[in-house]
Amino acid sequence: xxxxxxxxxxxxxxxALMEAASRxxxxxxxxxxxxxxxxxxxxxxxxxAFVMAFPLGDTDEPAPVFRA
Amino acid sequence: MSAEALLxxxxxxxxxxxxxxxxxxxxxxxxxxxxxxxxxxGLGAFTDVTAExxxxxxxxxxxxxxxxxxxxxxxxxxxxxxxxxxxxxxxTRAGSxxxxxxxxxxxxxxxxxxxxxxxxxxVGALNMGEYAYDFTGENAHDGPSRNPHDLxxxxxxxxxxxxxxxxxxxxxxxxxxxxxxxxRVPAAFCxxxxxxxxxxxxxRAGAMLFAASLDHVGxxxxxxxxxxxxxxxxxxxxxxxxxxxxxEPVPVADRLGGASSLRVAVAGxxxxxxxxxxxxxAVDRAAASLGASREVVLPEAARARAAAFVITATEGGNLHxxxxxxxxxxxxxxxxxxxxxxxxxxxxxxxxxxxxxxxxRRAVLALFREVDVILAPAVPLPAPPIGTQSMVLGGAxxxxxPNIGLYTQPLSFIGLPVVCAPGxxxxxxxxxxxxxxxxxxxxxxxxxxxAALEAAGVxxxxxxxA
Numbered sequence: 001x002x003x004x005x006x007x008x009x010x011x012x013x014x015x016a017l018m019e020a021a022s023r024x025x026x027x028x029x030x031x032x033x034x035x036x037x038x039x040x041x042x043x044x045x046x047x048x049a050f051v052m053a054f055p056l057g058d059t060d061e062p063a064p065v066f067r068a
Numbered sequence: 069m070s071a072e073a074l075l076x077x078x079x080x081x082x083x084x085x086x087x088x089x090x091x092x093x094x095x096x097x098x099x100x101x102x103x104x105x106x107x108x109x110g111l112g113a114f115t116d117v118t119a120e121x122x123x124x125x126x127x128x129x130x131x132x133x134x135x136x137x138x139x140x141x142x143x144x145x146x147x148x149x150x151x152x153x154x155x156x157x158x159x160t161r162a163g164s165x166x167x168x169x170x171x172x173x174x175x176x177x178x179x180x181x182x183x184x185x186x187x188x189x190x191v192g193a194l195n196m197g198e199y200a201y202d203f204t205g206e207n208a209h210d211g212p213s214r215n216p217h218d219l220x221x222x223x224x225x226x227x228x229x230x231x232x233x234x235x236x237x238x239x240x241x242x243x244x245x246x247x248x249x250x251x252r253v254p255a256a257f258c259x260x261x262x263x264x265x266x267x268x269x270x271x272r273a274g275a276m277l278f279a280a281s282l283d284h285v286g287x288x289x290x291x292x293x294x295x296x297x298x299x300x301x302x303x304x305x306x307x308x309x310x311x312x313x314x315x316e317p318v319p320v321a322d323r324l325g326g327a328s329s330l331r332v333a334v335a336g337x338x339x340x341x342x343x344x345x346x347x348x349x350a351v352d353r354a355a356a357s358l359g360a361s362r363e364v365v366l367p368e369a370a371r372a373r374a375a376a377f378v379i380t381a382t383e384g385g386n387l388h389x390x391x392x393x394x395x396x397x398x399x400x401x402x403x404x405x406x407x408x409x410x411x412x413x414x415x416x417x418x419x420x421x422x423x424x425x426x427x428x429r430r431a432v433l434a435l436f437r438e439v440d441v442i443l444a445p446a447v448p449l450p451a452p453p454i455g456t457q458s459m460v461l462g463g464a465x466x467x468x469x470p471n472i473g474l475y476t477q478p479l480s481f482i483g484l485p486v487v488c489a490p491g492x493x494x495x496x497x498x499x500x501x502x503x504x505x506x507x508x509x510x511x512x513x514x515x516x517x518x519a520a521l522e523a524a525g526v527x528x529x530x531x532x533x534a
Contacts (some may be wrong), residue, residue: 008357017414021411022412025411026412027393029408030396036479037405037409040332040381040405040409040410041409041413043409044378044409044410046374046415047377047378047411050371054368054424056427060423060426061426063422063429
């Protein structure tokens with residue numbers, strides 16, 4: 001464990017992610033949606049950083065098909 | 069009792085009256101249709117009314133009664149479904165403009181087929197937040213669902229029409245869906261009962277998904293026995309929902325007693341912070357009534373909420389990828405940018421959230437070795453005025469939409485069964501809700517505790533303004 005965890009993205013970083021992922025997924029982001037999309041990526045990055053700050057072990061498997 | 073008067077009661081009373089020929093199912097259906105015609109403009113609950121179908125189904129119920137056959141436990145009960153459930157002959161709009169361009173569904177959703185088999189009578193489809201990505205009940209295409217206790221306030225979402233229709237006494241029973249709180253929030257705002265069963269319990273086949281690993285279906289009603297009757301009618305294996313668990317149906321309608329033996333606790337920590345006046349008081353009244361003996365803390369509940377946020381955004385965005393490519397500007401502005409962002413998030417964020425989910429599940433399930441039922445608030449505040457954009461949380465002003473789910477998200481995140489019960493009124497006179505939470509597959513315990521609260525008069529649907 002390095003103790004390194006992601007930090008929430010800045011708006012510029014979120015815009016860069018949006019551009020790269022938009023190309024990777026062939027999903028253009030219309031001009032009127034850019035500001036809102038960037039803001040939502042920033043919000044998601046904050047949530048993701050919080051989640052990823054939690055220490056998980058190798059045996060903590062993902063639950064992509066969740067069974068309660 | 070007249071059909072009109074019966075509509076103010078619960079589904080159980082209607083079914084009994086139809087079964088014993090005090091009233092015909094056709095008269096009930098006609099009264100419900102007339103009431104919808106008279107009141108729906110104000111409430112914004114229905115987007116489609118299936119009058120011909122309803123009257124035909126009601127006559128079929130009456131014919132069964134006349135032949136001496138069992139008309140079913142929900143005989144003649146009018147109900148409606150959130151408009152993401154397939155209804156044969158209607159385009160499944162799922163609150164969207166895009167959906168209404170689809171070809172009409174050729175078959176009913178599984179849960180509609182089950183309710184119909186139990187004798188219930190479908191009267192229409194209900195308004196909702198677009199594609200279920202919503203806690204408010206607002207909708208740019210169909211207008212907002214309105215709160216029956218104050219038409220200027222939100223019904224809650226995304227099953228806003230379901231809450232408004234049941235709370236407004238248009239129908240005694242409605243179908244909703246819940247991904248992060250979309251049954252429980254409108255139930256709380258509109259002062260009615262809602263059941264979000266265990267993830268994987270009820271079939272979602274024929275219902276448009278939102279975030280597949282979090283999506284549930286369930287009933288909204290005005291009594292616990294109605295929730296139980298509808299839930300019983302909807303149980304059973306359905307191979308068409310790949311997420312449905314291989315579990316046997318566990319009927320509960322005849323097992324609503326026995327709450328006195330339950331070990332009841334109140335959720336502390338995250339669930340005691342940031343509530344508006346009146347919200348925690350409702351929980352405490354329920355706790356006192358059930359003899360709650362302790363407080364338990366769901367570990368890392370705030371992080372669970374964050375993980376649910378990431379999973380919802382990612383799964384929702386991916387589901388909509390093709391539509392976002394081709395028709396982005398036809399989305400509701402309230403959902404479009406969130407779906408776009410969700411589609412673009414890194415896989416590493418999503419998988420970290422799913423790994424944390426497995427950890428959190430183990431940690432929370434450990435609590436259920438000590439207790440049977442946990443009580444928590446349903447929403448941090450009563451229904452806000454329609455159009456409200458922000459709220460105060462912990463002294464900070466934050467966006468309203470994502471934060472209405474403060475107390476619901478950490479529970480649906482791991483698929484726990486929850487009954488949302490109306491727990492009284494806030495100081496301004498609006499309904500507030502209490503979540504009655506049980507371990508997976510123990511809907512019977514959550515319903516029994518809710519039934520005890522109802523019997524004690526602690527949980528009941530508040531009367532509507534004159």
